[in-house]
Amino acid sequence: MEYNFRKIEKKWQQQWKDSGVYKVVNETQRPKYYVLDMFPYPSGTGLHVGHPLGYIASDIYARYKRLKGFNVLHPMGYDAFGLPAEQYAIEHGIHPAISTENNINTFRKQLDNIGFSYDWSREVRTCDPGYYKWTQWIFLQIFDSWFNRKLEKAQRIETLIGIFEKEGNAGYEIPNEKFKIEGSGKKHFTAVDWKTFDEKTRQEILMQYRLAYLAYTDVNWCEALGTVLANDEVINGVSYRGGFPVVKKKMRQWNLRITEYAERLLIGLDEVDFSDSMKEIQKNWIGKSSGAEISFKVKSDGPIEKSLRVYTTRPDTIFGVDFMVIAPEHELVNEITAKSSKAAIAEYLQYVQSRSDVERMAEVKKITGCFTGAYAINPFNGREIPIWIAEYVLIGYGTGAIMGVPCGDERDHKFAKHFDISITNIIGPHYNGEEANPTKDAILTNSNFITGMVMKDAIGKVIDKIEETGIGKRQVNYKMRDAGWSRQRYWGEPFPVVYRDNIPYAMDEKDLPLELPPSDDFKSAGNGEGPLANVKDWIYISEQEKRDTNTMPTHAGAAWYFLRYTDPHNDKKFADKKALDYWNQVDVYIGGAEHAVAHLLYSRLWVKILHDLGYLNFDEPFRKLINQGKITGDSRFVYRIRGTNQFVSYGLKKNYETDELHVDVNIVNGVELDTEAFKNWKPDFAGAEFILEEGKYQCGTAIEKMSKSYFNVINPDEVVEKYGADTFRMYEMFLGPLEASKPWDIKGIEGVHRFLKKLWRLFFDEVKGKLWNDDKATEAELKVLHKTIKQIEEATDRFSFNTGVSGFMIAINELTDLKCNKKEILEKILILLTPYAPHIAEELWNHLSNKGSILDAAYPDCDPKFLLESSKEYPISVNGKLRTTMDIALDAAQQDIEKMVLDNMVIQKWLDGKSPKKIIFVKGKMVNVVV
């Protein structure tokens, strides 16, 4: 009987499906464990071999935890809203709902092929009204909340109204500094004021506090896509999808006030187990810096009433300030510009306006600026400091104004040199006159009351002083901006609000979901409005009532789907509290690093808000995050001699003028092209002629992203067809560490396949049939078994699945050498193997025993007494008896050791009078003693 993996795998996949073994219950005494994959966007191209890498890892871990006695939640679903489906609809006239459904079916077929243990009864799709009802509902909870800075948590908006009615907003600063109340023009109001405000004013004020709010903001507008993009969707001034230009545009948009959570998002990183680089990316994105805000009196043609506020992280350099720079958009520009400078400033402002973001970003090194003719007064020594405007200072960060310290900041130094501003040296010999030195360790010179102090110590002293004198304050800033939450698209969640008098009001919960209206017009309606604006009878409910024409970004559905899996069919709540409490945090989350910023931050934000509002008893969604590496493609090229249909082999191409063309990797064996297959590949190449080297056509190679257009995509279905799902699973793991990126390389797969065949041969012989017996296992065989249990368990525990696979190979090699066919041993090996290669394990288990499904087996414990040989300690002879070092180390009497020690001067030196804990032997010689 031979290893017929096709038959075996089909049989068991069907059996698992029919028996529903992977269905998970919420009610049980067993401890829970939650293993989650990032759910995929069901693209039209299907899965390639890179996608399942993370899914296989999580499946192994989920199955492993199940064997360990945990009740494991291991679900899968689809992030099914999104731009590509809509683009596809515009190009091909197929409704997004239909193409998405088709794509999901393809995905599902491919996933089923690999033998995953998902509980498909819990599948979620973000585009399903039964799901996005709750996305909308959560959005309304966010809309209905504000962030209480005193308690550092979100609260219901009613609590804020209560405060306003009692005491006005005195202790509760409006987050947007620039906002002014209509009519009064002020930022503060009393309880009495509040009572006099009309509905519109009240709603406008509340909007300033809501965690989901409407505001006219500069958004990243992409004309080609007809939509707004979030900051993280814009890369170097162009859209991340398509690479189209993006410009700033003021639009009334929904935003999430994520900035209020900046500090908690930062602190929360300490509690979770993410990789260093992942934490680093999030920290950078949040971009916390601490320093001080300082006010400077200003003088121009005459004294100016308003003072200039600057933000600095280095108040210690206050005496090295040689100029000030304010952003061109700064509100003081007009007011302070001296008559003599008016013309020059106007010209400069015009220049700045003409510059697009792309240009500004491309010419970062270019130094431009213009003197305003005004001066700021250094409050400590009265020195007059010229104020400039320059585009390198951004209006959106800090106060939009900086103090220029050329000896300590590189940009400031270049600016000073370029405009010939004299430079004050406050760090003595640490400044060489040629380039700035940003040190914090220098001793200050020329610095009034802080002269002689070390810079980093002076920071606190200066801040204390400016707070004492009331000219400034300690200040923490974050780079992170609020998240734009409106998209001018059709295929997303409609905003569950109704506008009356242009004020948005939350829809009643019982009217949710607000379903997308049927439509087949997906082109943007122009004027910055999305396709929904075309559906007039949906948008206009009545003359007074109007809906929002935008939809939410795909991040919305993905920001909470892991909560829905706990109770996916609930139509009364987003999930039952009991289910949420039981399943709690995701214990292990596996997915790509590309979601580091957007998806993870928004998920963390939503969970924190839901936690603050009392819906969850945890405030970080993911306890541990693992980023699987990408599997890249291994492309092949052919070289066509220009203007001909002749193709020249790689080694000879330098003799001709050629064009490099990608060729389908499936018709190349190694680097050797199958020339007949090539002729049949595309009609253009039917008459191709080849210039060969040594009778073969050699292709060029390159490692690049796996993509249809590079013809380097490997479909997992083909690999599974050829070698089987178990081989595929083990091979993807064997390729290397889960987190490393690596090119797809089929060469090694034979080795893994051979291993499974070798395993099979321990059970079956083609001639003799079944081989196993009930004999008692020998000491040597037990050693192999227990060493293997230990190794696989440890490897699996630390997600080192590549060493796990190796562990099996070693075990099978050793058992083959021992000719071990003992049922007692083989049974246990099969249990260990189940997470990695479930089909073959189940099949062999079925032949071997009548104990039911292997999926119900318990993970075996390893017995330490068999592990000695596998440890790094070697047996030696002491007084004629064979002892292991572990024996010796554990021996309380220790007489033998003392005798040995007396014989060995080196050891005596190491021991230094203490008694040994552990002795290390190498090849029977003692090399070290641990005391």
Place this chain on the structure above:
RNA sequence: GCCCCGGUGGUGGAAUUGGUAGACACGCAGGACUUAAAAUCCUGUGACCCGCAACGGUCGUAACGGUUCAACUCCGUUCCGGGGCACCA
């Protein structure tokens, strides 16, 4: 420029807290079975030296230096690669 991660045979990669570096696999070479091939199995495989032989010697984890009885592992400097951020004051 700043921040994070990494660099081990021909290749992918092992080495859990500093303790036999190179497990396991690929590839390669040789052999067995076979008319032959495939499949399977066996042997060898970091470099160099010595030798009839050895469980013989020397070197060796990007480079140099340090700590230690002992360093792929810890510390310092440099080089290279990958990722992130980037006029963020």
